Amino acid sequence: MSSVALLLLVTAASQEPRPVFRVSTEAVQVDVFVGEDGRAVAGLGTSDFELYDDGQLRKVDSVAVAEVPLNVVLVLDTSESVEGETLTHLRRAADGFLSELSTGDRAALLTFSHHLNLHSPLTSDVTLLKATLGEIEALGGTAWHDALFAALEMLEVVRERPAVLLFTDGADTYSWLREEQVLSLVSRSNAVVYAITREEKAPLPDLGTTRAQERFRQNRRERIRRTKLLLDVTRESGGRLIEMGDPRPALLGDASDRLQEIFLEILAEMKTRYILTYSPPAPVRDGWHELEVKVKRKGVEVQARRGYYYGPRP
């Protein structure tokens, strides 16, 4: 199933960060990934896309790819459960991600446990960002709902390719924000959210006692709930959820060494997303607009946001 991503933007010179539309100055930007057999499809132009706003076909005015810089917030789980080898792999993966950023790209580093810790706001200073990775330590509970809110809020003022890369290995235990609030925030944000979490399909390990097995099953059920929310969040935003094997060596073998590879895969995908721009005819109706993006080519997968809100928020 494709996920979806869209970016709304006011093309007027206004400094208002929200996508408040004004007649004749408004444009909508839709952030789209097109893949085929797991690889990005390059070289597409305006005539390759079909864009439907509330079921109405709209003309795509322009398509941009590499020339639009990236603004990504790395939102990393540093709760107690990532302590040890996973944290080492996480630091290395983030370091590798930052090394591959292009000139003009910006990144921020936000870690979370029970506490949110902004190590660096959005900056293109990769050296500074890398230095902050050394500050990370693992302890406490997990508050990824609140952390994602903080990241989306930071990206509210960003016009160019706002994105979040979220890593979490546990169920949320500490956030104030509830699941439905997180989903609502994502649907109203311009940012594309990519998430990495543990794979929950691995076979049940032999844990000896019945109680231990039951505890494992309960934990797994909780994690499956978390995975479902992450899936909804990423799909809503047009991003993608990547599940990997349990990163805790004691349980299912260490899969966190794949983190670097996954981080780089996500970065490559972020960089190859198309930014479609179109102008909806005035007057634009207030409220939720459903979007659908198609590519006139067989066998391709399209990830784009499912819709956008226009006007005052409900």
Add this chain to the structure above:
Amino acid sequence: MALGPAMTLTAALLLQSHECKMTDSASAGLRAEFTGDDAEYVRLVNLYRDGRHEEAVREFHNLNLVVVERLIRRQAPGMSDHCLQAATLLETELAIDLAERSRWEESDPLFDEAWQISFLVEPPVNRLRFQRNWLLAAGLFHHRLIFVNVAEEAFPRAARFLRNAVRLYPNDPEMLLAAGSLLEWSGSLRSGDPDHLKEAEELYARARRIAPSDPDILLHHGWVLQRLGRAEEASAPLLQVLELRAREDVVYRSRMALAGMAERDGRLTEAIGHYEAATEVIPSWQVAYLALGHALHASGSHDRAREVLDRALAIPMKSADETLGGWWSYELGIALRFESVLERLRAEVMR
């Protein structure tokens, strides 16, 4: 202090200072049956009363416990009130030590034995007071254990002790609060029993009738009513907390609960007011700023939302770490009181 009570206290202290002996109420026949283990047991009880708790418990672990069984069956020479209380605590602390290492098969019988020894305490008024605190300590201890990842084992034990405590002391607000808090925790879990939440509410309601101005009880009652979806009833106890001289964390929690209910109800201005007040009560707790930022965001005040978020993110980790226990103290219920209840019990048997 009146002369009478002063003399009673002095007499009690004098009695308490005595060394424990197993001869206090022993018949000549029983005295004759004294073994080396009996003497060793009495030595450890005295060691415990001297405040050398760990040492006494460690040595007690290696002792032949036939003497304890005989004591419970009243086939051993009796000991004085404080010595029997100390014997109960010695048994209890060994049980605690084992339970902390998940050795439930060993700890459970020791808790039972300790409870049985406590029935030997005389006079009844002393026994009732001592047993009340003992049950509370045993319940709170297991309640606290839930949070070290042994919830499946610790919860039923905590519930057994605290439900018994409520049966024996049905009008004791602290017992009602402790049992309610445990059941509220269980009932609030996604996989928990929703009936526990209702049971907790009933216990809090009873506690509130007995102690209508206890801020902890008011907070918990408001919070659980809110979780049960009875927002209209929840507001009254939470608002009452704000009028009392309550601890900061209790006021903070009440504000957060009131704000959360208002936010869910679409009353954003009211929610924002409570969140702001919470940030002022404890400025070093991050969560109120995040909640405030979200409410401002939802109300369309984006600049203020970002400003508040900046303040939240400026709070250093060290501070949040220090206050983590405070914030989580609600989830921990009053289990955190275990140490003080145990200390109280220990203090009463010191010589």
